[in-house]
Amino acid sequence: MNIKGKRVLITGGSSGIGLALARAFLAKGAKVVISGRRPDVLEKALEELHRASSSVWSIAADVAAPDGRAATIKQAFDALGGLDVLVNNAGGVRAGRLENTPEAELRAMIEVDLVAPIMLTRAALPALRASGDAMVVNVASGIALIGAPFYATYAATKAGLARFGEALRRELKGEGVHVLTAYPGGTDTPMMKSNRAGPELGFSREPASAVADAIIEGVETDAFEVIRGGEARAQMIALNRDNPASVDERFLGLKPALEDAVKDHSAI
Known part of the structure; x- marks a missing residue:
């Protein structure tokens, strides 16, 4: 896809990977x-982006709620006059043991990480079809590829989003709408601030700009997926497929330290 002139909606675009993607898309013309739940953070992001381009707008809405999704789609269409790229980036996480996590927080993850992208994509499809050269970008997670303890529900939502994207890509094949799935690893974003796990526990961090640049390259080359983490992640994915018991054993040795490091990880 040639990004220049494309009309792009990025959910969760006021910080982290979403904001980095907004910068990168604008740099490509x-x-x-961008949409987000927090008007103050959104306003600050928009001010920054306006210094680089006048072709950017913001929508304060919660995509986890039906009325928020409706407002997001309508206002995006009104601002852009149509849609060529939908980036489902908004997300939330709550780590910890499943039985200790309140039901409301589990449901909140499911709503924002899985239900919202499905419903937004459904609502956007008529405009994407009308584009003739369109794309849906779903930002999943490396945890969708290798399930980590204390992230069971988050892993479920992100793996569900990944398979949704794969199935939809095949459903839309030959109809002018491509689907790309991104699998970021640990990324230096506000969402990760309450996670105290470091590289020794499998949580290395890279700048959000690096993830955004990789996704932009995937968009330009019509890639099926973008997986971050390099050769180490590729080896772990292969091991998880070929010998999952060995990955279980590896996590067993990390469990006490990992549980303590992520018990306060919450961004919902």
């Missing part, structure tokens, strides 16, 4: 709408 796209027109961008």
